Amino acid sequence: MSSNWVADEDLDEIEDELFDDDGFNDEVAETPTSDDEAIGTPLPYLDQEVAEELISESPPTWLGTRWRDIPKADQADAWNGLRTWVDWLIREYRLPTAVVPPCWYKHPDITAELYAAMNMEYKVWEEQEPSLSPMMFWHTNLQQMIHRLRDAVTNAGCVSGGQHRDESPGAHELDYDEADWNQQVTTAHSTEQFDRPDQGVLYVRAGLVDTNGETVAHSEPVGIKHHEADQSPNVEIEYLSTTSHYNTLQVHWSNYSKAHRLTWETSLDGQTWEQHEPKGTR
Structure with a gap:
């Protein structure tokens, strides 16, 4: 049984064809033009209101909100909307699974890249006027994103294994020294100027007092010596x-x-x- 997955070593050959002018024109010619024909993978479970919102002139209410800040009530719609857009992106630019694997939604870094790209693609066409934005911003950054996605997919290891591979628990969690962290975030700083004594040594130390004026901690003392350098003209x-x-x-x-x-x-x-x-x- 053949696999739909594309191995990393096959990506270079595929990428040479991604923006081939002749191939691109053929693909555009085959793109459905009917308003009734959907672009991308059919989503039979997509709510009708969500589908209408996606094809309306106004962006979905959640588009432009940081992915992690999308309200729970809108999260399912956002996932479905992003999937529709990702399916279009794959079809429009002939992206292989070595760039966008079928399990992309299980990888937060890949999801973040695709959602950011969705926002940008909408923004460059928002004015619906001739401009340089699609060429200068969208296509330029799309190529950069493709390389970043390829690296992310390679690091995930899903393509090489032919199926989604879960990350090890705690793979991207730092083992903090909590005591050291607490000391860092609760450390404050202050400066004070003291004149040198006319003779001898002036000892200085700092302390902390509570609301009752009781000293709860103090530093080790430091000495400020009389300056004996020659001050004559x-x-x-x-x-x-x-x-x-x-x-x-x-x-x-x-x-x-x-x-x-x-x-x-x-x-x-x-x-x-x-x-x-x-x-x-x-």
Whole structure:
């Protein structure tokens, strides 16, 4: 008995034909044009109101809602609507089971991809006016989605086995260190500035108090030492350039106050100095 499943190794040959111009035109020519003929797999169980909503000018009420947020009352309609659209997508673009397997609805990642694509395909045609959106957004992203779906189906292993394969329990669940997690999410931060002491060491610690003012926890103390670095003013000169007629000097000064001002001094003997007001700029 032949299988409807397409193995991964056969996908490359099939993908070469996905958007072949001649084949695509033939497929379009064979697409039913009658308003009475349904596209995709028949859904005999589909509610008549849902079917009418899917072919109406307005989108279904659930379309555009995040899949996990669709109300329970609309979930069955959403599943049926998505299946109708997926059947159309497979037929329209000749997608093999290596891209969309018959068990796609059992895989949350594949379902999410298809539902997102359904939203996008509706959006690019929403205005019903000539535009670049179908070519620039829909078909470009469709090709990218096909590759993502192929990877997802390959990882799921359903195609290679010829049937749906359930994932191992907890396969995509993280084993959290709950104590470490609780400490992370309940950790708060605050900053405070303390002046250095004039002498010695200032010890500081932080604590937590309850509503009664009782200390329930405190940190280890830290010490802030008196700063003993030299704070006296300092002036230094460096040569910037030298010519046969003059030298250009630059002065650097630090640890000064607003009461200080810069002066230049010259001397012919290094003993007697004459002050000059600076002519340059800082």
